[in-house]
Amino acid sequence: MYSYDLSGGNKYMTLYKGLRGDILGGKLRAGQKLPGKRTLARDLGVSVVTVQTAYEQLLAEGYIRSEERRGYFVCAADMAVNERPPTIPVAKEERREYAADFVGGSTPAELFPFSSWAKLMRGVLTDCGEHLLERVPAAGDGELRCALSDYLYRARGIWADPSLIVIGAGAEQLYDIIVRLVGRDRLYGIENPGYSTIRRSYASAGARCVPLPVGAEGMDCKAALSSGADVLHISPAHQFPTGAVMPVTARAKLISYADGRDGYIVEDDYDSEFRLVGKPLQPAYALCPDRVIYVNTFSKTLAPSMRMGYMVLPRGLAGRYFELFGDASSSVPLFEQRALARMIAGGTFERHISRLRNYYRGVREVLLSKLGELACPHSVCENGAGLHFTVKFPSASDGEIKSRALAAGINLRCLSDYLIAPREDCARTAVINYSGITLDRARALDLKNI
Amino acid sequence: MYSYDLSGGNKYMTLYKGLRGDILGGKLRAGQKLPGKRTLARDLGVSVVTVQTAYEQLLAEGYIRSEERRGYFVCAADMAVNERPPTIPVAKEERREYAADFVGGSTPAELFPFSSWAKLMRGVLTDCGEHLLERVPAAGDGELRCALSDYLYRARGIWADPSLIVIGAGAEQLYDIIVRLVGRDRLYGIENPGYSTIRRSYASAGARCVPLPVGAEGMDCKAALSSGADVLHISPAHQFPTGAVMPVTARAKLISYADGRDGYIVEDDYDSEFRLVGKPLQPAYALCPDRVIYVNTFSKTLAPSMRMGYMVLPRGLAGRYFELFGDASSSVPLFEQRALARMIAGGTFERHISRLRNYYRGVREVLLSKLGELACPHSVCENGAGLHFTVKFPSASDGEIKSRALAAGINLRCLSDYLIAPREDCARTAVINYSGITLDRARALDLKNI
Numbered sequence: 001m002y003s004y005d006l007s008g009g010n011k012y013m014t015l016y017k018g019l020r021g022d023i024l025g026g027k028l029r030a031g032q033k034l035p036g037k038r039t040l041a042r043d044l045g046v047s048v049v050t051v052q053t054a055y056e057q058l059l060a061e062g063y064i065r066s067e068e069r070r071g072y073f074v075c076a077a078d079m080a081v082n083e084r085p086p087t088i089p090v091a092k093e094e095r096r097e098y099a100a101d102f103v104g105g106s107t108p109a110e111l112f113p114f115s116s117w118a119k120l121m122r123g124v125l126t127d128c129g130e131h132l133l134e135r136v137p138a139a140g141d142g143e144l145r146c147a148l149s150d151y152l153y154r155a156r157g158i159w160a161d162p163s164l165i166v167i168g169a170g171a172e173q174l175y176d177i178i179v180r181l182v183g184r185d186r187l188y189g190i191e192n193p194g195y196s197t198i199r200r201s202y203a204s205a206g207a208r209c210v211p212l213p214v215g216a217e218g219m220d221c222k223a224a225l226s227s228g229a230d231v232l233h234i235s236p237a238h239q240f241p242t243g244a245v246m247p248v249t250a251r252a253k254l255i256s257y258a259d260g261r262d263g264y265i266v267e268d269d270y271d272s273e274f275r276l277v278g279k280p281l282q283p284a285y286a287l288c289p290d291r292v293i294y295v296n297t298f299s300k301t302l303a304p305s306m307r308m309g310y311m312v313l314p315r316g317l318a319g320r321y322f323e324l325f326g327d328a329s330s331s332v333p334l335f336e337q338r339a340l341a342r343m344i345a346g347g348t349f350e351r352h353i354s355r356l357r358n359y360y361r362g363v364r365e366v367l368l369s370k371l372g373e374l375a376c377p378h379s380v381c382e383n384g385a386g387l388h389f390t391v392k393f394p395s396a397s398d399g400e401i402k403s404r405a406l407a408a409g410i411n412l413r414c415l416s417d418y419l420i421a422p423r424e425d426c427a428r429t430a431v432i433n434y435s436g437i438t439l440d441r442a443r444a445l446d447l448k449n450i
Numbered sequence: 451m452y453s454y455d456l457s458g459g460n461k462y463m464t465l466y467k468g469l470r471g472d473i474l475g476g477k478l479r480a481g482q483k484l485p486g487k488r489t490l491a492r493d494l495g496v497s498v499v500t501v502q503t504a505y506e507q508l509l510a511e512g513y514i515r516s517e518e519r520r521g522y523f524v525c526a527a528d529m530a531v532n533e534r535p536p537t538i539p540v541a542k543e544e545r546r547e548y549a550a551d552f553v554g555g556s557t558p559a560e561l562f563p564f565s566s567w568a569k570l571m572r573g574v575l576t577d578c579g580e581h582l583l584e585r586v587p588a589a590g591d592g593e594l595r596c597a598l599s600d601y602l603y604r605a606r607g608i609w610a611d612p613s614l615i616v617i618g619a620g621a622e623q624l625y626d627i628i629v630r631l632v633g634r635d636r637l638y639g640i641e642n643p644g645y646s647t648i649r650r651s652y653a654s655a656g657a658r659c660v661p662l663p664v665g666a667e668g669m670d671c672k673a674a675l676s677s678g679a680d681v682l683h684i685s686p687a688h689q690f691p692t693g694a695v696m697p698v699t700a701r702a703k704l705i706s707y708a709d710g711r712d713g714y715i716v717e718d719d720y721d722s723e724f725r726l727v728g729k730p731l732q733p734a735y736a737l738c739p740d741r742v743i744y745v746n747t748f749s750k751t752l753a754p755s756m757r758m759g760y761m762v763l764p765r766g767l768a769g770r771y772f773e774l775f776g777d778a779s780s781s782v783p784l785f786e787q788r789a790l791a792r793m794i795a796g797g798t799f800e801r802h803i804s805r806l807r808n809y810y811r812g813v814r815e816v817l818l819s820k821l822g823e824l825a826c827p828h829s830v831c832e833n834g835a836g837l838h839f840t841v842k843f844p845s846a847s848d849g850e851i852k853s854r855a856l857a858a859g860i861n862l863r864c865l866s867d868y869l870i871a872p873r874e875d876c877a878r879t880a881v882i883n884y885s886g887i888t889l890d891r892a893r894a895l896d897l898k899n900i
Contacts, residue, residue, distance in 0.1 A: 013729070016729070020732075056728055057728045060725075060727075060728055060731060060833075060834070061731045061732055062695075062699055063698055075697070075698075075699055106585065109580045109584075112580065114579065114583075118575050121571075121575060121785075125568050125571060125572070129564065129568075130560075130564050132755070133559050133562055133564075133753040133755050133756075134559075135556065135755055169781035170781055172778065173781060176626075180654055184656055197777065204774065206634055206655075206656040303583040304585055304779065305582070305583050305585055305586060305784055306583075306783070328622065328647070329755065329757065330757070331619035331620055331757050331781065332619070332757065332783075333757055333786050334755055335786070336783050336785070336786075
């Protein structure tokens with residue numbers, strides 16, 4: 001007992017650890033009296049200060065207690081300490097290489113204006129210096145909100161006051177805020193088929209969800225109007241995965257429905273920048289800024305890893321936002337916000353989008369012309385918008401479509417894979433999401449054996 | 451009209467911007483016909499391709515439309531829906547200057563190792579380049595998780611496998627994830643008094659909360675054990691605002707209580723790095739890694755604007771985490787994660803903490819010695835931990851304490867200001883949170899007239 005080797009290193013730490021180990025291991029039992037400081041110091045051949053420091057640490061952590069004029073007593077029952085197991089490396093994600101991947105859909109890294117971005121970041125670091133450490137208001141950096149307001153006016157034709165704009169760390173965080181603002185007790189109508197992450201985000205935020213069918217003109221109005229949903233999440237510019245574009249009349253119907261029950265439209269404008277034919281459609285937000293929450297991110301225009309998105313709140317919800325989150329801080333680093341603000345205000349962002357748009361126009365043309373040569377019966381459904389379209393193969397099952405594609409090195413999903421609730425009428429249709437396809441890949445694609 | 455100076459730079463872009471400006475400014479009205487491409491090219495002395503490219507850009511963005519064999523027409527009519535009011539500047543937060551602010555508590559900017567940080571960021575930008583655009587797993591960058599695992603072992607004596615570590619954008623996001631993992635239907639016990647943001651975060655995440663009294667040894671065990679709470683949120687190393695340190699016996703009791711009802715302890719280790727006397731106390735996590743969720747952030751050690759925190763999950767919850775969030779991406783930019791990983795792995799972080807600790811030790815000494823000279827009756831309650839302590843003024847009301855401080859230019863709050871549910875026994879006690887106080891400010895403080 002009390003035979004610790006304190007010859008090397010930090011003596012008090014070694015003694016502290018030795019005593020702690022003996023307490024945790026049960027060698028020293030609860031209630032047992034420890035030797036006096038002087039006695040132990042003499043026995044171990046160390047100074048009284050060393051023993052005292054070790055005792056004080058044990059005292060502070062509550063392993064022992066001190067009783068006046070009586071000494072120190074063990075007060076911990078047995079607790080197993082954590083021994084260090086061998087290091088388990090963090091698993092790297094495995095990714096299969098495909099000739100073409102129509103599922104993943106990350107913008108090819110070579111398209112990202114990396115040198116401009118790095119230059120902007122270096123500039124922000126130099127110019128803003130320690131200001132980058134200041135607290136950022138919950139809704140985001142003022143400079144970025146002003147730049148976005150100007151951008152939305154130039155590019156989307158809507159006027160969104162900077163004070164109504166909220167910056168968030170990606171779409172999921174924004175949906176989460178929406179649920180907190182509008183209420184968990186209300187019913188949220190979600191597009192079916194649609195991105196499963198949307199449904200999951202709402203559900204994970206604690207919202208009750210109802211799937212609503214998407215037809216050729218986007219979310220089915222009849223179904224929506226009789227659903228009892230208070231909030232309708234739609235992507236009118238270009239729905240994923242159907243590619244449907246919602247006409248202005250349908251938008252107006254849904255808005256007036258939401259208005260009638262004090263509800264909201266969440267307008268998910270995720271790929272509106274990629275209208276490749278004709279003019280960008282005006283967002284539904286323009287029709288009724290009091291009932292539409294406009295949401296967009298930079299996942300498609302910059303990179304999915306650019307964890308930033310923004311929304312424009314109706315005035316009523318903006319007030320509630322400041323009530324709930326006014327004291328909080330933005331969850332996006334000021335650094336990225338400021339660099340993005342400069343990218344947008346300086347015109348780099350729009351030049352980049354326009355370059356991307358031309359690039360994808362090329363990819364789309366190549367894909368459409370290759371599909372035109374396909375021997376098997378098929379029909380392309382394409383609205384000149386966004387970075388995906390669908391192809392119906394009337395004589396093949398979903399399983400056959402995917403396995404034939406896979407045999408040619410092509411990864412794709414069918415409409416039915418994006419169903420969030422069962423539907424019979426979505427079969428035999430492949431979804432061609434080409435946002436992750438380079439021009440070279442598209443040109444090299446061999447569809448002969450399909 | 452149409453008199454653009456295209457002599458320098460990118461001609462088509464200048465023309466495009468000129469036309470766009472005139473459309474937005476109303477000089478070119480909706481429905482108005484634009485001059486033919488050849489005519490305009492001749493008038494401006496540029497090539498037809500330049501004009502065509504500018505027109506195509508305007509066309510793509512929807513500023514003009516083309517009618518076959520008739521030419522180009524301005525179509526900005528839909529954009530007028532939303533007239534642009536004069537820009538309203540985003541309000542800057544007003545902050546009163548105090549001789550000393552014991553409420554705000556942001557680490558003074560001058561203490562942040564900004565030049566090291568900027569150097570690390572520049573290095574990451576150069577070394578990682580386009581890899582920074584890759585998708586980051588929901589739980590965070592592997593490099594950062596490994597660096598944190600090593601750090602936790604070195605600095606806190608706990609072994610946390612990197613696969614159990616989750617990086618989040620600040621504490622609020624982590625609490626939110628905890629609620630999603632453990633369940634909204636369970637009851638969360640919160641320290642009273644405590645940070646109001648903790649209670650608000652849980653409530654906003656949809657959790658049911660019960661306030662539990664904090665005494666001299668942290669959260670009251672008796673109250674906790676009879677509360678029915680399934681999850682107990684505690685800060686055993688140093689509770690805010692009481693300054694209580696929880697002895698190991700009490701920790702063990704709470705853990706065994708949580709274990710008995712398949713619940714969890716959330717260990718909020720927010721300022722454990724600032725144990726200013728003796729060594730840091732071992733976290734409760736070490737006692738039972740299967741029942742304790744360890745949470746910490748960089749708000750105190752680096753800067754509150756560094757929106758990053760992390761938690762170590764028990765194995766059971768880690769599985770559930772990957773089920774729920776496996777497909778999602780981290781909400782923290784890879785850039786910051788990588789820079790922080792290097793800061794920790796390279797030792798800069800620990801050197802910085804040790805410098806900070808010495809610095810605050812100085813601030814604490816100055817404050818304690820100044821308080822020692824106070825004429826009015828008072829008693830300091832201080833545990834040598836963290837960056838705050840309390841002072842009881844038995845003969846003054848809370849209102850008197852604050853107004854007398856304010857008259858001397860000092861902003862402070864009382865224990866009762868941090869109550870999240872009423873308690874009678876927290877009166878007459880000032881909270882001295884000195885994390886935002888520089889040494890100069892502390893020395894200049896004049897307490898004579900209090």
